[in-house]
Amino acid sequence: MSLPFSVPPSNNLPWNPRLAHLRCLAALLVLMFHVFHTFFGNWQPRPEAFGFGWLVEGHTGVSLFFVLSGYLFMSIALRAEGALDYGRFLRNRTLRIFPLFLVVFMVAVSVNRDTFRPQDILYLFFSNIGDPPTSKQFMTGAAWTISVEFTFYLIFPFLARFALAQGPGYLLRLIGLLLLFKLGAFLLNERPTHMIYSTLLGRLDQFLIGMLAAQYAAMHILRPVHGVWVVGAGLTMWALLEVQKYWASFFSPDPVQVAWVVWPTVEALAWALVVLSYAHWRGSLWGWLGRVLERGGEISFSLYLWHGLVIFLGMRLLGTPDWFADWRLNALLAGIAVLAVSWGVASLSYRTIEAPFLQMRGRYVKQTHVTLE
Incomplete structure (x- = not known):
């Protein structure tokens, strides 16, 4: 018997637990990244932490979220041959992200009530630029990604239509044009690393690479892949984060890092390799682990937006964990608790908050002959 708060799977694509596992991984990376820097790392580069690039630069979980979004929605468009109902698509995406985001925004506005300006309400759509209420305190700060994500939703049906009509070359041309704009913006902005990190200009190619990965899978991955590809993709991503930790850390005191012109693109390509290999892996996880990660993927959006408050309360009420001499052990225990x-x-x-609205979602794929499992 289903639970009273269970949510039916999407009407637009068969449920893929592998993608849920990866969403859980993305949320866990961001959570552990915030735990480390709040309690131990002090938001500074840590090149000496060998093997822990995934932790020191764990903001990469946001990139994984963006690549997954592009991959998921392009997979739907491929099944529907591009025939998406624009209004219903936006309605579904609004029902998915805005109820919880509005709660977080209300909290941020309440906390900053003494400095509130009427025009701050516009930050509902621009939570990643300017001086949004959500970015003024850590506990609501993760909400900056919502505007980047939703802006992608606004243009995705058009991108999918053109990509299906013109082939992968269309997305490759867009990525090339974006890189040119990034270079120009990089040379113009005084803090280009942060600008690229936090804006659609810097992140759109990550969504596009996710879309490109879905097209590649549909054209070339015709059978399950060997586990060696999953291991290789994971090791590639780990090595890339080690490189970033040493030479392109987001926390570098230098606000002008040339590597960041292409870094989000390279990062997204590596995550796309992880998504492709794991989504088509012919093996399977242990039953209990798969179920836990699947549940984590289901609640990943809530986990992403709520963990900042938990960390903030832990820091204010308990202080920095100093139970053992080794920070790694302290970080592990703090991470488990958080x-x-x-x-x-x-x-x-x-x-x-989420489930009641998710039950209101509908079908936005126009094609009636597409069989959904």
Whole structure:
């Protein structure tokens, strides 16, 4: 018997637990990244932490979220042959992200009530630029990505239509044009690293690479792939984050890092390799682990938006964990504690805020002959 708060899978694409696993991974990377820097890393580059690039530069989880979005929606468009109902698509995406985002925004506005300006309401659509209320405190700061994501939703049906009509070359040309704009913006902006990190200009190619990966899979991956590809993709991503930790850290005191002109693109290509190999892996995880990660993927949006509050409360009420001499052990235990509490809060939030709206979603694929499993 289904639980009273269970949400039916999407009407537009068969449920793929592998993609849920990767969404859980993305949320966990961001969570552990924030735990480390709040309690131990002090938001500074840590090149000496060998093997921990995934932790020191764990903001890469945001890039994985963006690549997954491009991959997922392009997979839907491929099944529908590009025939997406624009209004229904936006309605579904609004029902997916705005209820919880509005709660977070309301909290941020309330906290900053003494400095509130009427025009701040526009930050509902621009939470990643200017001086948004959500970015003024850590506990709501993760919401900056919502505007980047939603802007992609606004243009995706057109991108999908043109990509299907013209082939992968269309997306490759767009990525090339974006790189040119990035170079120009990089030379013009005084803090180009942060500009590229936090804007659609810097991130759009990550969505496009996700779309390109979906097209590649449909054209070339005709059977399950060997696990060696999954391991190789994971090691490639790990090595890339080690390189970033040493030579292109987001926390470098130098606000002008030339590598960041192409870094989001390279990062997205590596994550696309992970997505392609894992989504088509012929093996499977242990039953319990798969179920946990699948549940984590289901609540990943709540986990992403709520963990900042849990970390903030932990820091203010308990201070920096200093139980053992090795920071790694302290970080591990702190991470487990934050994850446990955040998981519980996210599950409650998903059941209370997200699930009722998710049940209102409908079908936006126009084709009636597409068989959905």
